[in-house]
Amino acid sequence: MAAPDTRPAAPAHRPERPAPETGPNGPDTGGPHRPRVCAADLLAFTERILTAHGLPAERARPAAEALCYGDLCGHPSHGTANLTRIYLPALAEGRMDPHAEPVTRTDHGASVLVDARRAPGLWHAGTAVDTAVERAQRHGVGLVSVRGATHFGCAGHHAARAAERGTIGIVAANCGRQRIAPPPGGLAPLLGTNPLSVAAPAVPGYPFVLDMSTTAAPTGRVREAARAGRDVPAGWLADSGGAPVTDAAAFDRGEAHLQWLGAGADTHSGGAYKGFGLGLAVEVLAALLPGAGLGPGDRGAAGDDGGDDAGAGRRDDDIGFLAAAVAPDRLREGFGADARALFSAVLSCPPADGDRPVRYPGWHEAELARRRRSDGVPLPEPLLRELDAVADAAGTAPPAVIGGR
Template identity: 35%
Template sequence: MRASADSVRAQILAILDAWGMPGDLAAETAEVMLDTDLAGVDSHGIGMLASYEGMRHVGQVKLDARPRIERDSGAVALVDGGAGLGHPAAAFAMRLAIQRAKQHGIGAVAVRNSHHFGAAGWYVKLAAKSGCIGLVTSGTRTMAMVPTHGAVPVLGTNPIAFAAPGQRQPPVVLDMATTTAAANKVRAKALRNKPIPAGWVMDGAGNPVTDGAAAVAQVFEKPEGGLSPVGGTPDMASHKGYGLALMAHILGATLSGASFSPIRVRTQRPEDPDDIGHFMLAIDPTAFRPAGDFEQDLDQAVDVLRATPPADPAQPVLVPGDPERAEHADRSAHGIPIPAGLEAQIRAIAERANVPFLLKTAPASANA
């Protein structure tokens, strides 16, 4: 089915409400998850409810937790996520970073004691909408990345996101995992019965794993093998991707005092929070240049990129953020694809939460 955006939002809200999440926190979380699904990042939207349900079941996540400022140093602050879902904590932190950037030219906010926060791109787009340059990195829960020349996973997918606002042009938006693909993208392809591209997942001997079910088991269950760093397998130019992942962890977790998964799991009980960390940076261009000058120059740079002669006339040159904007427009009009496996998951979660199944097919007129 292709579910309407309104019904996806309603379904997420109904489940989060039944789980006891306060209305404002649930609305913030649903907004991030829905926007992620609309942008085509199926790994980080409504499909994450199954993971969140499992965390809630063992008492690992506190859905009523409110983020709070723990340390405040003007342009710099530390936020305690309260062991809640990461979306409210990360949104709070980025808004705080934007506020400080407007006051000081730059705002840097680190978060600790958080959980999965969805797609990092949502938070940098928030900065761009406010006229700021945004940068986000995060630690992760899962040990999925095999380091260069390694045989077992140590780092996570540790995302990096960046956005810069234009004037005529839409913002430049980069949102990337530091693995060849995010772990949940492997799960999303498996749910859709699609093969996993060679190079995404490898076994303990470095061989590619392309079957969906086998790849999910390799990433989430087996102690060896896993995801390759961005750039390819350890036999390829992957060391820079591995370095990017480490940088993202240092800013996203070490800076705030959040956990490093290989150390945390030695003593972690099922009910213990993951203590994931995030890092939010906002820069106000007007601290460096007269208002509007930065945006005009960025527009000119984007104009040059878009005017580059394409290798294939049917495929215009892209700027980071273009594919997600195109997918957002298409899914807003025609609905969000919900594969049968995910639909069954959501039905079961809704039933266990004692709420109705609310996903509805987008109107026929939208699908015309």
């Protein structure tokens, strides 16, 4: 699936100027000076690379779409920067099996349990959502519970797949046995970022897509800041004593851990329990339910000291995720019209700042994707050099920079 396609039926609320940044966790608009590549060229390049590393053609295309979604929609921490950081190493090490066939372990019609058997998550998460939608269209609700999964990129990309078919989509995932964030008041990391996404039809072409980590920020955003030499906002990271840390590089040095959503700069405010509670809820629904790897499990294994990603405490193997869909038209008539009215009311809310009109989650991403399909996708020069090296190793052409470099 591609990023939300906004070309047909654009709403009347589109601003004349480009959509602004929406905050530290909002879409990255890329800035005016980054080199740009054609969106279709970036997608074709990513598909060629995944094929060269063993993915069958019928899997490489949807996997490439899932990965490029991050760059297209303003979430580069989950885009092609992860080719060399996550996906190619996982394929090379055998932690991801490009040919694995997921196996259905239990099927009760509306609910299904699947063992992904290390299949590429970028591809398999989409098929799980498709199954959930198909079951929802039959039973009103559909739930696919998955264990043995691998990293699947932006949860919002997959949840939006359900919204495109008129259903409400829910996607939640744990991070396997990865442990990077301690509970409030605790010293030992127990859970990963545990993302959660909910998507639904809204204004035509602009679906509602909530896509969030339950920590204050995903690890990719922290590493993105570290690569760029930028500090992160107070409230994202804290040291072992709970003091805020703004040096992004401290995370991978093992000198800081992620904070939970709601913690803020005051780590003793109690707000962290909201994010931690959501993180635990995701662990229950996405991992405990299917029997996937649990963050708090296997305590005392090597790597629990927060070392590099090769340590057991940093492994995101045996991920569990939930893909659920609700078919509102099976319950009542009029949902679509009511959804349009609801989200149109949000768009019509008088803004406090006339230059920053009110929008809902997913609107900015869809608008940004629309523009980037037309104007190109901005990529930082270091990433372009990385993709050049990947292309050279695979014997293929890298994505061409619009206007040259």
